Amino acid sequence: MKRYIFPLILGLGGCAILLSLGFWQLRRLEWKETKLAQIEAQIAGASQELPASGTPSEPLKYQPVQMAGGTTGQEILVLSGQKGVGAGYEVIAAFETGEGRRVLLDRGFIREEGRDAARPPTALIVTGNLHWPTETDSYTPAPDAKTGIWFARDVPAMAAALGTEPIMVVASALEGDMQGVEPRAITISGIPNDHLNYAITWFSLALVWAGMTAFLMWRIRRQQI
Secondary structure (H helix, E strand, C coil): CCCHHHHHHHHHHHHHHHHHHHHHHHHHHHHHHHHHHHHHHCCCCCCHHHHHHHCCCHHHHHHHHEEEEEEEEEEEEEEEEEECCEEEEEEEEEEECCCCEEEEEEEEEEHHCCCCCCCHHHHHEEEEEEEECCCCCCCCCCCCCCCCCCCCCCCHHHHHHHHCCCCCEEEEEEECCCCCCEECCHHHHCCCCCCHHHHHHHHHHHHHHHHHHHHHHHHHHHCCC
16 A cells, blocks of 8 residues: 555646646636736727826837827838738837927838838828837847848837937827838737646646556556556
8 A cells, every 4th residue: 555655645746736737827817818808998098198208108008199290201120021911121210299209100011122112201190009019138139230120129229219209109090191101000919828728738737647647556556466
């Protein structure tokens, strides 16, 4: 009987740990779905004016805004792509409001062939959302000095480069000359939610562990016969 004790404790303990991890992921899934629903509701909310100058914009991520003014002709191209289209660029423009404030405007996507097209200053009425992308890390290359192409959106760095406030508005709709740029509204589709897959993985491992424990107990019993 003593020969069963350690394998049984190991088996039951391992199953308990793996099952607890699976249930934890299910709780995380419920939390994430609630959070995504809140973000989706926030994105679709009523448009407001830009936050007051000097207000940190990072905590206001996804807030709907509307602004009128025009681009200055200064812009940054960020290497990007679009499903079904291929490679292209995200156009980040310096935008000056009617009150004289300068902010970043993510106008949207252009195809590769539109990279060198002229996009002079143009008047626009913008409906969109404040955004603070977290796309950079220690592995993100610096902007290409030769081509001027950036590889990720970085609000503080782009604001410094274009001489704007550290505020980015991602356009969902524009009134005025689009200049060949296709707005790409913020959605929750890019926010990962893999907790169900993680839960299935942990539960599957628990089942495998239980099976291995049962097999080990069977082997021990066979040796005693």
